[in-house]
Amino acid sequence: MTSPRAWLIWIIGVFAYLVAVSQRTSFGVVGLEATERFHASAAEISFFTVLQLLVYAALQIPVGILVDRFGSRVMIAGGALLMGLGQLQLAFAENIPGGVLGRVLVGAGDAMTFIAVIRLIPIWFAPARVPLLTQLTGMSGQLGQLISVVPFAMILHLAGWTPAFLALAAMSALAVVLVLVLLQDRPPGHPAPEPAQGLRATGVxxxxxxxxxxxxxxxxxxxxxxxxxxxxxxxxxxxxxxxxxxxxxxxxxxxxxxxxxxxxxxxxxxxxxxxxxxxxxxxxxxxxxxxxxxxxxxxxxxxxxxxxxxxxxxxxxxxxxxxxxxxxxxxxxxxxxxxxxxxxxxxxxxxxxxxxxxxxxxxxxxxxxxxxxxxxxxxxxxxxxxxxxxxxxxxxxxxxxxxxxxxxxxxxxxxxxxxxxxxxxxxxxxxxxxxxxxxxxxx
Structure with missing residues (x-):
């Protein structure tokens, strides 16, 4: 029988992923406002997201190695911290370099989240539950997109650029606290992970x-x-x-x-x-x-x-x-x-x-x-x-x-x-x- 602690761990992981998705998709709502704020062309605005995705894609394999070495708790909390710093940077950025730096931090933090959350599931749940919970994790995380297109967009239009991005940074801060306080890498009695592979074995x-x-x-x-x-x-x-x-x-x-x-x-x-x-x-x-x-x-x-x-x-x-x-x-x-x-x-x-x-x-x-x-x-x-x-x-x-x-x-x-x-x-x-x-x- 699955313990209540396991369900709590999963819920915290899903929340962290939901926050990551909302941070990832938030810039898609501000394309018109970003063009005016940064006095940027369409290609320059697209570069914000291109660089963010490039960072995300480039970090996928390294992040997988780091998750095995340091555990999901450290990686999820670190990812939420980076995304919060990125949105904080964007909240006050007034030029293209400052905005790009913010999106790079968001992309790096986002890259650390999904793999780390998925890794928790087979550790805390029986094998028969793993496929369904993996699907539910991906589906639940996508609710984060609703945060970016509904409440975030509403704050953006009513209060302006800076308050909207500060709200996203606050969400990341909440995720950091919840992960550090409540999330554990493995249940009591679960065997410790095997020693990390060397560079040569990893390359093979x-x-x-x-x-x-x-x-x-x-x-x-x-x-x-x-x-x-x-x-x-x-x-x-x-x-x-x-x-x-x-x-x-x-x-x-x-x-x-x-x-x-x-x-x-x-x-x-x-x-x-x-x-x-x-x-x-x-x-x-x-x-x-x-x-x-x-x-x-x-x-x-x-x-x-x-x-x-x-x-x-x-x-x-x-x-x-x-x-x-x-x-x-x-x-x-x-x-x-x-x-x-x-x-x-x-x-x-x-x-x-x-x-x-x-x-x-x-x-x-x-x-x-x-x-x-x-x-x-x-x-x-x-x-x-x-x-x-x-x-x-x-x-x-x-x-x-x-x-x-x-x-x-x-x-x-x-x-x-x-x-x-x-x-x-x-x-x-x-x-x-x-x-x-x-x-x-x-x-």
């Missing part, structure tokens, strides 16, 4: 994880289905809906709420599909990618501004990409042994954020070029410039889908070679056949 593990085609299939899956929703939520969705589509703040908040609600609802359904059809995971990733491309094409090609129902459809498709990207982590789990699971997970997690930072920067760059050439007719965030700029996502979607198709062939070839077996995958299939047989025998 990293190389082996990368050479496994299943790891790279996970990376390309995460790359392809995760980035568009991240771009929309973190940077360009809010300006696109407000300035280009002419929606008011209430309508945008409603759409962002729909985004989070859809992601939460789709998570269990996606997990159920993966459990029932492990050999169709890459097909699901490709279907989500195609749906993303179709939704963007419908919104960008329709004459004039899009009706609200079409924008809502786009938001729903983008939200499904969040749970869909978790399929990439399932590839890492089933094609790697336990001793290099963390490393493989870090590799996969890099994919979507690399794609997102490329897309965010290119969209800003295209907007600036169109503005400089006079195409936008003096309107930096107009509908026509956004149609062209947001179309760069199709290049990444096509490239990612191509990568999935190519590496999938290598994975299937590996699985077909006699003697090359993927035990977790075969176990999943065996369990599926067993359950089917039991259902047939039930009168």
């Amino acid at each position: 593990t990293l190389s082996q994880a990368w050479r496994q085609p299943g790891t790279r299939l996970g990376l390309w899956s995460h790359f392809t289905v995760q980035f568009s929703g991240t771009v929309f939520a973190m940077t360009w969705g809010y300006p696109f809906l407000i300035s280009a589509q002419g929606l008011d703040a209430a309508a945008v908040s409603a759409l962002m709420t729909l985004y989070v609600a859809t992601a939460i609802a789709a998570g269990p359904l996606m997990g159920s599909f993966v459990a029932r059809h492990p050999l169709r995971r890459s097909t699901m990733v490709l279907l989500i990618s195609a749906a993303t491309a179709a939704a963007w094409a419908a919104v960008l090609l329709i004459p004039g501004r899009s009706p609200l129902w079409l924008l809502a459809g786009l938001v729903v498709v983008l939200a499904i990409g969040g749970p869909g990207s978790m399929i990439g982590f399932d590839f890492a789990r089933t094609f790697n042994p336990a001793h290099r699971m963390g490393t493989a997970t870090g590799i996969v997690n890099v994919g979507g954020f690399i794609a997102a930072l490329i897309a965010i920067y290119l969209i800003g760059l295209v907007l600036d070029v169109l503005y400089a050439t006079g195409f936008s007719q003096g309107e930096l965030y107009g509908l026509d410039p956004f149609r062209i700029a947001l179309s760069v996502q199709f290049l990444l979607l096509a490239g990612g889908a191509g990568g999935i198709i190519v590496i999938r062939r290598k994975v299937r070839k590996q699985m077909a070679v006699q003697g090359v077996v993927v035990p977790p995958l075969l176990a999943s299939l065996a369990e599926q056949r067993r359950l089917s047989a039991e259902r047939r025998r039930t009168p």
